[in-house]
Amino acid sequence: MRAHVSAVLMAVVLAALSGCAQPHPPAPAGATSPARAHPDFSGFWNLDMKVPRDPQLLAQVAPNTAFLDDTGPVEFPAGEFGGLKLKPAALEAARKWSPYEQLKPENACKPPSIVYAMQGPFPIEIFQSDKLIVMKLEYYDMVRIVFLDGRKPESDYPHSPEGFSSGHWEGDTLVVETTHLEPATITNNGLDHSENVRVLERFKLGADGKTLLSTQEFEDPQVLDNRGVRFIAWSKQPGQHVYPYECDPGFAGNYSPPGEVKSRKK
Amino acid sequence: MARREQQPGIILRLCVSLAMAVGCGGAIAHHSFAVFFDTQSQLRKVTGVVKEFRFTNPHGVVTLAVKQGGHEITWRAETNSPSILRRRGWNAQSLHVGETITVEGWPARDGSNYMRLRAVTRANGEPVGTQPTPLKE
Numbered sequence: 001m002r003a004h005v006s007a008v009l010m011a012v013v014l015a016a017l018s019g020c021a022q023p024h025p026p027a028p029a030g031a032t033s034p035a036r037a038h039p040d041f042s043g044f045w046n047l048d049m050k051v052p053r054d055p056q057l058l059a060q061v062a063p064n065t066a067f068l069d070d071t072g073p074v075e076f077p078a079g080e081f082g083g084l085k086l087k088p089a090a091l092e093a094a095r096k097w098s099p100y101e102q103l104k105p106e107n108a109c110k111p112p113s114i115v116y117a118m119q120g121p122f123p124i125e126i127f128q129s130d131k132l133i134v135m136k137l138e139y140y141d142m143v144r145i146v147f148l149d150g151r152k153p154e155s156d157y158p159h160s161p162e163g164f165s166s167g168h169w170e171g172d173t174l175v176v177e178t179t180h181l182e183p184a185t186i187t188n189n190g191l192d193h194s195e196n197v198r199v200l201e202r203f204k205l206g207a208d209g210k211t212l213l214s215t216q217e218f219e220d221p222q223v224l225d226n227r228g229v230r231f232i233a234w235s236k237q238p239g240q241h242v243y244p245y246e247c248d249p250g251f252a253g254n255y256s257p258p259g260e261v262k263s264r265k266k
Numbered sequence: 267m268a269r270r271e272q273q274p275g276i277i278l279r280l281c282v283s284l285a286m287a288v289g290c291g292g293a294i295a296h297h298s299f300a301v302f303f304d305t306q307s308q309l310r311k312v313t314g315v316v317k318e319f320r321f322t323n324p325h326g327v328v329t330l331a332v333k334q335g336g337h338e339i340t341w342r343a344e345t346n347s348p349s350i351l352r353r354r355g356w357n358a359q360s361l362h363v364g365e366t367i368t369v370e371g372w373p374a375r376d377g378s379n380y381m382r383l384r385a386v387t388r389a390n391g392e393p394v395g396t397q398p399t400p401l402k403e
Contacts, residue, residue, distance in 0.1 A: 073299075075299065099302065122350070188298055246323060247322070250322070251320075251324055254327055
């Protein structure tokens, strides 16, 4: 179902992109169209943990922010949150967290929010125009739309794993702010952000144009006493496309909570 | 649990090391590898006959009939995300029911006949798919 919704959404978005991509009127000599003035992030990008952290991006991170060194396959064990300072209620919830909850059939195919999904070891594919940018994540068939036209979410805009993203260019850097995210995991070990989390991402190309560099800052005063940031980078792989994820909740049947473990021993 | 709280970095570093060696973590979808699989014990190797092969996200699962003494027991091996495995030469027809294979992987912490797959070889020694590229140097 989710893949179907994503496919429909992609079709609508690609139609919009197609409209946006109509040829610009001839520009006067010496002028540059807005779309051409910005770096082109289009293409297939695979997470690449060998890319060095970008000092310029990290220098822009706000004070009181913990650097989470868990990008990619690395995950913090229970009780470790990479320097994030949890409010008492969040800490208590993390202590009570059971990893089996996410392996129930009703949860096995529930996507996390972009806070966790963007740093995962799965590729993304980007479609870009001067009006919006679409990021199709392989992970759980997630599709992000970053509006570049300054629009704001309606008062009743729903919360979702992708949220509402608006972006603008600061030189060659795309700055994206995302709100309206459903509560979901931050570190995959019991720490969840609230629906009031605010995410600020900066994206720019590496010097050779073959790497995409980003910082993902998030703040959630309902859950955290400080802020968090990850450095996430991808390498471009021409000719590839994101595959369908098509999650199967039947996978959850391979797991049983403690106490029911013996049912799996056959 | 207490040991984890005293030495929180060890499991993290171990997972990084595994990711460097074989990309184990690349398999992580939405459930924590370190929570469910014992990365500190030796890899388990089991030979059996394929009874079922599910190649769907978030993880594929191979079910094997394994002879043990005079009995037949069932083992299951959980694969990496199929969308990742496709880029390593796997597909839904990579394993066939009735085929004898050997699976190697990290055993489940709960002691059940369940593992996280690291590698599969056919009866003739041919590996299935390719090994992942190290993620960190």
